[in-house]
Amino acid sequence: MTNFFKLLRFELDRFFKLYIVLIVVTIVSQLAGLVIISKLYMRRAREEIVVNQNSMESFLETYGQFSLANLTHSLWFFGPIALCIVSLLIYVFFIWYRDWFGKNTFIYRLLMLPTERLNVYLAKAMTIFTMVLGLVSLQIVLIYLEMNLVRLLVPRDFRLDLTIHEVIRSFDYFNILIPDSFLGFLISYGTGLMAVFVLFTAILIERSYRLKGVFIGGLYVAASFFVFISPLILSEIFLPRFFYPIEMFLLEVFAGLIVMTGAIWLGYYLLNKKIRV
Structure with a gap:
């Protein structure tokens, strides 16, 4: 620490x-x-x-x-x-x-x-x-x-x-x-921090695989964005009006945690296994 x-x-x-x-x-x-x-x-x-x-x-x-x-x-x-x-x-x-x-x-x-x-x-x-x-x-x-x-x-x-x-x-x-509430603060800045982690990991992908990494990193960012909005896609296209607002909120939080955790883990893996010094 x-x-x-x-x-x-x-x-x-x-x-x-x-x-x-x-x-x-x-x-x-x-x-x-x-x-x-x-x-x-x-x-x-x-x-x-x-x-x-x-x-x-x-x-x-x-x-x-x-x-x-x-x-x-x-x-x-x-x-x-x-x-x-x-x-x-x-x-x-x-x-x-x-x-x-x-x-x-x-x-x-x-x-x-x-x-x-x-x-x-x-x-x-x-x-x-x-x-x-x-x-x-x-x-x-x-x-x-x-x-x-x-x-x-x-x-x-x-x-x-x-x-x-x-x-x-x-x-x-x-x-x-x-934001005018603590919950709003967590949503706004939690989403922003998640985006920073995703971009950091995309940069490490590019640094690990160089020219191929640009394409792979772009795909990774797109996939992360898709996972994050997947509850909205599920609610709007496949199951309209199926979830209560609180359920949608919890699904979005869960999706955000998946994206953030995945970004940190992949960044950790790249730093230790792919990037050489």
């Missing part, structure tokens, strides 16, 4: 600089975006009310009250989130291929460490998972900060104060990134 945490810390340290860049870009973009959007809103309000002599009620009827939803619907908000998601998706592949194609082929030294090779596999997966949780936690803190900043930038009569749940619902993908 000690070796696993050492590997986890090592992998986190290797991504730390880029991780800080993502954090800074997210903070600066969202806070700057909120200031700019709110200033533009208040400038428009002054033009309509002071210059054009329209009433405040007329302005609010036309433009609506300002809320944090004005920010969440803008590129200032979802742009850095998309950047973080794309960066982490790329890093799922980079975290392995850097070790093979980087300076001095570091993978050979990594796999020769006096520890179970599975620890290397699990440490890389938990690195991705930890970074995702860190960015999501940052976003929750930012939302609370932005809610208070709105109160400073926009007068009470012109703004609509939203709760944290209303802000989350105002951004379509937040229900996946920030």
Whole structure:
């Protein structure tokens, strides 16, 4: 276990600089975006009310009250989130291929460490998972900060104060990134972790069999996806309206556990039997 945490810390340290860049870009973009959007809103309000002599009620009827939803619907908000998601998706592949194609082929030294090779596999997966949780936690803190900043930038009569749940619902993908229940958290992040394990194992298949491995790895990913959605296929095509919702949920959980366990076992097998150092 000690070796696993050492590997986890090592992998986190290797991504730390880029991780800080993502954090800074997210903070600066969202806070700057909120200031700019709110200033533009208040400038428009002054033009309509002071210059054009329209009433405040007329302005609010036309433009609506300002809320944090004005920010969440803008590129200032979802742009850095998309950047973080794309960066982490790329890093799922980079975290392995850097070790093979980087300076001095570091993978050979990594796999020769006096520890179970599975620890290397699990440490890389938990690195991705930890970074995702860190960015999501940052976003929750930012939302609370932005809610208070709105109160400073926009007068009470012109703004609509939203709760944290209303802000989350105002951004379509937040229900996946920030579920509103512990069960939703387990579903969203359990599925994401399963996908990381499947991709890791596909990479190891490619590294084990090289050119043939690209085709085999693609088939493996497709087969894993099929197993995962097989309860839905069974329910929709072969046994429509046969299962209760709770039964469908349990079948999906079981299918996900099969896929995840199979990915970890196959990754363990490849690291110990097929990949040579």
